[in-house]
Amino acid sequence: MVEDNVIDVDTMLWHVGDFGKYQCILMVLFSVINILSAFHYFGQTFIGVVPDYKCKLLLDEDPRYLEAGTCSYKIYQNESVQEIPCSNGWNYRNSYGYVSIVEELNWVCDDDWKPALGQSVFFIGSVIGTLVFGILADNIGRLHVLVAANMFAFVGNIATYFATNVEVFAVCRFVAGCATDANFVMMYIIVMEYIRPSMRTFGLNLCIGVFYCLACMVVPWVAVLLQNWKFLLIVISVPHLLVLFFYLLVPESAQWLISKGRTKDAIHHFQWIARVNGKNVSSKHFEALERYYFQHVSPTTTNESFLGLLRTPKLRRKTLILIFKSMVLTLCYDAISRNVNGAGYSPFLVFTITSATILPACLFILLVQDRVGRKALASGALFLSGIFTASSAIVQVFLPTPSATLIVVLAIIARLGINVAYNSGHQYAVELIPTVVRGQGVAVIHVLGYAASFFSPQILYLANIWKPAPEVILGVLLVLGAVACLFLPETLNRTLPVTLQDGEDFGEDEKIFEFACCRAPTESTTELTTGNMRTYM
Template sequence: MLEVDKILEKCGDFHRMQWIMLLLFCLINLLSAMHYYSQTIISFVPTYWCADGLAADESRRVAPAKSSCLPLNYNRNSSTDTCEIYNYDLYMGYESYTSDMSWICDQAWKLTLGQSMFFVGSVIGTLSLGYLADIVGRLPILVVANVIAMLGNLLTIWGTNLILFCTFRLISGFATDSNFVMMYILVMEYLRPSLRTIGLSLCIGLFYCLGSMLAPWLAILVQSWRGFLLCTSLPLLLVPLFYFIVPESVQWLISKQKYDQAVACLKRVAQINGRQVIESHFEEFIEECKFSQQHTKCTPNLLDLFKTSRLRRHTLILFFKSMVITLCYDAVSRNVQGLGISPFVMFSLSATTILPACLLLIALQDRIGRKAMASISLLLSGLFISVTGCILFTATTKTSEKTTILLVSLSVIGRFGVTVAYNSGAQYATELIPTCVRGQGVAAVHVAGYAFTFFSAFILYTRSIFPPLPEVILGVISFLGAGLCLLLPETLNRTLPTSLEDGENFGKNDRWFTFSFIERRSQSATTLQSNSGMESTLHF
């Protein structure tokens, strides 16, 4: 909304208030990272073995190198293939939900189901809270979402049976996305347009990375999954205080014709920034907004994206791309076991890719284009993930140190690639969907991705059937996603579609091999040839 940017420039669009909001956004990144990955950390599976008929000291002495559901061969007291009691080799003394509840072997499906319910909650919550955000505002939903996240994790502490665990994980997942996106929207609207990409990306890259890296070591520090959930939930009590600091979205207030409240928010921003704005400027701003709203036509809805052939194809590809990227991002970030290294170390190592991925995106996305960034990052991610699966398949039972280093390196590179693809995907969809349905379309694409992560836990569960199977599945769908990205048109340096008709005709002459950096090179070569021809003519 151009009117908001103009008045915000007078009130200050990169001063004290914006720095406060960026700092609060950094805190939100830190807390939301710990909330999201709590699902993984409480579910770590330590090495386990059957302890039926063994004394405590004997059981510890004969601990196997790999987990086993069957009675040990030398356990003469066991005459069956079933086991009643298991012992665990806890990672650095940390007791996870898995070891506490003994949800392993024939009970492992319970943990997988509970993890999946987290993402069911994400889908329901994203739709519900997104709808409510358009009714009651962004700021109240930001507070409510983080309170729900806190309650979901705290209630999980008492979720000691399957029904309670699934219910409380669903509640915890309900807040995912809204607990982060609402603050993202608020900061973006109050920040100078030229600084939005770099400012928001650096906040995400630094503090989401920091939260992800610290989360497993916080679990080690408190030694139990209950203590970890408690420590990551209580800081969320700070978020309701945002209500007294962060202003409501001016664009939302204007869309609801709450002009007095919009002006009050802008005056507050100006006061904190130390700016003096005369009253006539606010009155002129309100008149411009009213005039703009009077001439705004009824916009189409989400279903209109599927009425024409090319727009329908692009929309379906965006949906599938979001599903692939979100699934791979979640599965790869949680796939930290079975690689011959402590899952806590592996989790922190893979989390270090978040910041470089954001920096690479800032450096390259406006140079090589959205299409190249999305397809190449997915292709490389799929390649490294697939190679990791091949090495796991060929590795012997006793993995060598060199093999472990190779597996870890490939896994980290795969995580880096899928993080780049995940971060670039949101901007690509935002630019490709026509303006008239952009809000609904982007939300639907985002929700489709969260819905597909329901299968993430089940894909990782296939490791119990065949160790390299998760990598094989993730590699195949990454390749498929990279291929489909080639069918989308480039958006860099082009006038973005505003109407449905624009969306249908956008990039009509593009081919699968059309990339922005190739176009620029061809245009430069053509220009040079043209100049040379003119010079020759002049000499002649």
């Protein structure tokens, strides 16, 4: 047992309750964030959905001599054909009667680039917002950034309601995009730090698997119910105001507070958690926490930046692997998602079916990750996804007439695999980045992942040159990502690194093919704390 004068954050959390009533409250609030994030992110898809359309013909024109196309119509006269650009507008055939901004503002034909521009600017905003909010998170705290990001989502979406031209639309989508990722990840970090390490996978993936998946499946039908993109924006925007009340219920990250020398504030949060969980904690435990971090947290750690992750060789290696893994995950996730779209079907129905794969992926993580460990799951999921993706290419190359059903089945299995890798990858990265730069580190890793996703359309376009090319490239990248994960340390049931030196030393005694599931039951788990090693039997 750890002596009272040597108490770190995880030990303190055990004293005040690491999976009690308060953690249940945090999980409920994290579920709310999952719903808000899904509606915000995928609402972008449905405000600009493109319906089927054709040129509108005048009533006094004889339809027997006319043929309407999408951007022009043909006139047949005296055995000659004349093609004339649409001048009377368009007739739209929208799914379930839903009117998007494309139909309302006639952003088709010569203006069909406008909704695409809005979506591109949205993702540019997400890259910049993730980076800026990540830096702010390590300076002003996770909770302030969580609230600020959700307010950006509210303002950006509400402002889009009033957009009547592409310039205003683009600016509004940029503001809304700035919220993306930070509006979710900051709550993820806070909840993860206040839950028992052995229950993190259960708590986090239960919320994501159920509520994020449910929100993704529901958002297209909310659009259908409301029938108009403006009403959809209001419905997905106003609930973000609820996050303002999180100041009353959600604590700031204790690890962050301590890394900034604000140990008394961290103790205040622990006392609050103890009261909610019905725990009577002796004041000597809080004094021991304050003494311990006064001795072990160096003042120089309070002003670290992301560059600190690249300063020392071992931590630099881990950081570069995490960056490469993030780029592979984001790029392949986006490309595989696009590659199994259901052309010819309603986009609302296709989106719902595709989103349904999130739940089984999260359930699989929930059942497996705390048994096999982070490294084995990350590497295994990437490898299997890569094999099934590459198998689709092999089928297309060696079978003269490949079965469409077989290709779809392979693609769906690959999608499930990448879902598992993608959803578990967030937790793995958060656990490996030291607390003092966790906000910046996670932000930069995510930003570089988003940047890599810009190549997704180009990879898919290669199918026009050689049909199996996308599957070959994606399969190779996924397998390389799986191999890279083998060089990362396991984090299962380990105290997370706080300082950069902790991150440098973390897991350096592990072998490449050493997995948590292969450890002997009697093997001790070494936990790294700030400047101190201890062993639990």
